Amino acid sequence: MKTMDAYKSNEGGKGLVGILLLLFAKQLQGQHPICDDYIRVSRNTVVQAFVMEKLTINCTVGFCTDLPQVSWFKLNKGIFNPVTKTPHIQAQWNYLTSNSGISFLHFTNPSLDDAGLYRCSVNADQSMIISYSITVIVNDCQAEFSVSDGCWWRAPISASVTVSCGVRFRFALIVSWCREDWDTCLPLKGPSRHTLTWNHTGPGTGVSYLTLHNITLSDSGYYRCFVCLPDYCDVDTRSSQPMGLHVTRSGEVMEHCGEDEHPVCDMLSVIVDITRIILFVVATLVVMTLTLCWVLKARGKWSPPVWNALELPEWSLSKTYHLTLRWVQRKTLMRFMMTVCDSV
Incomplete structure (x- = not known):
């Protein structure tokens, strides 16, 4: 009898454990696996860019089943307003795994108005998860x-x-x-x-x-x-x-x-004009003298003038140097021109 009673007592303990396991299994039925959606953005994130240069900010998102809706907000007068997509502001999503990815916010031509605080968020199971703020600084050197x-x-x-x-x-x-x-x-x-x-x-x-x-x-x-x-x-x-x-x-x-015109320009213009006049007069005299010499020589009526001898060193000097020395010695333009004519 004792043996039978002990057996019955053991069977009763095993049955109690089985009932508890069965109840726990039923409780787990119909429940999803333990999982939480998340957003990862480091605290005190600061991103800098220059005006008209490309700028990108991002946040990492993890989810359990379906991809939740990812949104971007910007702080404006103490309120975070949704970022509106424009030709120079575009959002992009890239998968990392089947349950995670990165949301990008691209600024193709950022301006000073784009500077401020930004946050990304996801809607998960009737709740919203919001990231830390990302500080965007737009610099201008213009x-x-x-x-x-x-x-x-x-x-x-x-x-x-x-x-x-x-x-x-x-x-x-x-x-x-x-x-x-x-x-x-x-x-x-x-x-x-x-x-x-x-x-x-x-x-x-x-x-x-x-x-x-x-x-x-x-x-x-x-x-x-x-x-x-x-x-x-x-x-x-x-x-x-x-x-x-x-x-x-x-x-x-x-x-x-x-x-x-600036006064300096006026003075330079006057100098240029005077120089042009002098060059024109000199060129005219040279042409007239050479023409006269050619006519006289053609008629045989040209006789070179006799100048006082000018002692020159025996070493070779150019004809131009000779003529210049004679002109300096006589100090008259006419004699210089006749010397030129004589050398033709």
Whole structure:
């Protein structure tokens, strides 16, 4: 009896374990495998690009069954608004495995307006998973100057003259002035002799004014306005076209633009004109003299003039050098021309 009772007791224990296993198996039936959707974006991610250069940000997405909807948002006035696809903003999806992939957001021609905070998100099982923010920085190294070509100023000694330079910019800047010195442009020194004024005319535009006080003749030259660019730019500065200042001993302050010629150009033009006249006169005399010599020789009426002997060294000298020495000795153009005629 005892043996039978013990057997029954053991059979009852096994049955209890089987019932528990059966209940646990039924509980697991109808349930999906344990799996969570996820987004991976590192904290404090920063991406930098230049204006009009390609820019791409991305986030890694993992999912359990079907690919969820992946969306991008941008922070605007404290609210994350959906990113609208445009010709220069496109989204792309690439699979890594059957249950993961990367969502890309491409900017083909980024502008300063594209800078800001971005996040990607997925809709999974009636819930939304949002990534950490990605900071996008768009740098701009462009600074445009508005200076009329060929403009220059004329001012008398001890006067004050003001020159201007229009600037278009997309970043915070400080406009300075320099003066050309051969192949460099030296920043102006001595603030007591000049004043800089800035007039903000609108978003991203302004005019810088340089006023020179009590000018002297040494202030004549070419001036430029320039800006210092941020450290991320390839060059340190950008400068405008040169603007000329001509200081005279008398007269009034005048600005010349367009077709007006610079005084230096006027003086050079006069020198060129005088040189042309002199060359024309000399060429005319040479042609006339040679023609006369040829006619006289043809008629047999030419007799070379007798000059005072000029002692020359015995070593060889060119005919041109001989003629030049004779002309210098006689100091008359006519005798020089006759010497030329005699040598024909």
